[in-house]
Amino acid sequence: MKSIAFGQYYPSNSIMHRLDPRMKIIMGILYIVTCFLCKNVITFGILALSALLLIIISKIPIKIVLRSIKAIIFIMIFTAILNIFWTKGEDYELLLSWRFINIYSSGLYNAAFIVIRIVSMIIGTGIFLTYTTTPIQLTDGLEQLLSPLKVLKVPVHEFAMMMTIALRFIPTIIEETEKIMAAQKARGADFSNGSLVKRAKALIPVLIPLFISSFRRAGELATAMTCRCYRGGKGRTRLNVLRFSFKDFVALFLVIAFGTGIVLLNIYAPGYTM
Amino acid sequence: MSKLTVENVSFIYSAGTPFEVKALDGVSVNIEANRITGIIGHTGSGKSTLVQMFNGLIRPTEGRILLDGEDIWADAKKISAVRYRVGLVMQYPEYQLFEETVEADIAYGPKNMGLDEAEITQRVIESAKFVGLEEQDLKKSPFDLSGGQKRRAAIAGIMAMRPEVLVLDEPSAGLDPAGKKSIFEGIRKYAEATGAAVIIVSHSMDDMAKYCEDIIVMSHSRVAMTGKRNEIFSRGDELEAIGLGVPQMTYLMRLLAQRGINLPQDIFTVDDAEAAIIELFGGAK
Ligand SMILES: Nc1ncnc2c1ncn2[C@@H]1O[C@H](COP(=O)(O)OP(=O)(O)O)[C@@H](O)[C@H]1O
């Protein structure tokens, strides 16, 4: 259970969680491309609605999604301000003019568009990939999507295996770190007070045992894999074979239809265009 | 007044996430000085969580921990002082060794306490003696020791702080019988020499029977029974009902009684059993 608690994965039984990870990777990419195709008020409005719809479909609490948006709120505000002040739109209404500052209505539009685009991209990648797909499923999906590259001698399987092992051990190592920190605290270690140098020094009794146990674990894992005849990706079959089902194709169709709709609306809908 | 009192303590891991686990649910126990108390219960019953409360490594979601009648969380800034008074040896403590020599590693705790050199040296020698580490082992790297010796070095590291309450989480897990014996003897020596309250977590009924005077039985995040050793082990049926069983010698005595061999039923260790059987045959040793 702990191994999937890592990262942003949020367990739930929504349809989004049950889609094939390969399809979700493709849909995620298509959705991000669509974010960049939007050009006017109507298409950006639809994009914002679609992001909301994605959250609802995947049954992820809005609170959790907002947390990841909060992480980049400053970048967003910064880009919005840049757009407001620096958009030169002589053809558009001048809303405010003070010394060298000129704010045009086009600037406000651009700022709003950029914010919607960034937020939708974050929600899109989150919903299609990290929130609804475990890291292990993601690497599996990626490995299979990239497997044609094997022809070009790209060691796709080896990279995927490295990723899988790394992901598998991150929670273990976090747990181990917590245990060692607790053990040293029991001997009076203090990680939260004192100067920076003092706090860095306090970490030595944690890092040394952590390195030693990581090397030991790596050795043991290598032995265990060798004992079970692991010898790379060639001819290796898998326990959970990914199979596309009808709902995967329906989902893909919907995303493509959505992108096409946006492109058409860009052409025919009136109003300010970015 | 008890040395350590746990008052109606509850604890939830990962509270507020889908991974919530209620590890302790309304636990109350009293731990006395000058005695060895055993905490027993199957895996996941909350033993480790409970003992990490004793020295303030985790803070109860609900309830209080009293040391000599004072709430250890009354002033959160003074929690490190509590950690010197309540020494906790965590499960598999050998993974916390980090210094270049065993000596330096044992000295880590006392050094953090701010003791002077002479006092530290004396405590290192003293605690190494408790656990039976040789003089020449002290100069070695902890990573060159055997598994059992590493474990003993780690325990000595806590004993060197000379805690008034010594808590050990499964100190004998994964050791051979000889290694087990030397660790328990070391713990007993510490208890006798200092009069500390000693708490041992284990799931071996036989070790509990041999070394502990009081027993606390945990089951599903709650305290199922507390009492003197003899009281607890005489309630064999209840222990079996929560999946724990009784010491092997107690079980043997029961089987013999069923076949009509009349032996006392309050036998818990091999030594007691030996004495009882010799007496049955009317012989002296
Ligand atoms: N760090 C942790 N995070 C989440 N859950 C935990 C953690 N430690 C223990 N638990 C859970 O709390 C419960 C009690 O665990 P623990 O106190 O370790 O029991 P014991 O020591 O008796 O085996 C178990 O269900 C365990 O899975």
Ligand SMILES: [Mg+2]
């Ligand atoms: Mg435990």
